[in-house]
Amino acid sequence: MTETLQTYDTDVVAWAQQQAQLLRAGRFEALDIEHIAEEIEDVGKSEQRELESRMAVLLAHLLKWHYQPERRGRSWEATIRHQRERVSRRLERTPSLKTSLTDPDWWADTWGDARLETARETGIGFDLLPADCPWTTTEILNPEFWPTSGTR
Secondary structure (H helix, E strand, O other): OOOOOOOOOHHHHHHHHHHHHHHOOOHHHHOOOHHHHHHHHHHHHHHHHHHHHHHHHHHHHHHHHHHOOHHHHHHHHHHHHHHHHHHHHHHHHHHHHHEEEEEEEEOOOHHHHHHHHHHHHHHOHHHHOOOOOOOHHHHOOOOOOOOOEEEE
């Protein structure tokens, strides 16, 4: 009886299950090494995308907090607190992601996303928002930091 191997391009879920079975059975010669390597790299990229997304949401809310003090409320506060917690947790669980925080290209993309979201949600012109993030990473993640007044 000849075993039919799933293909990566046809059904990635079935392929992944089959690859796991082959690994557990020690059948290394039957593994799709190239696609396994791609999938492992994608795990890291997914973690980076999540960090960037959460940080952009956090920054957008800090911008809104700063530029629209009359609209501050529990919802914005809750979002800021939640995203700070999630970003900090992600950095603790995946310490290698901390290198993103010192990468100027990563910051440019993340800050750009935050500016776009803030401009879209508030009507404040994109060009009126700072071109570079005015806060340090320590400030951004500090639960006691609130732009402008420094308090809630």
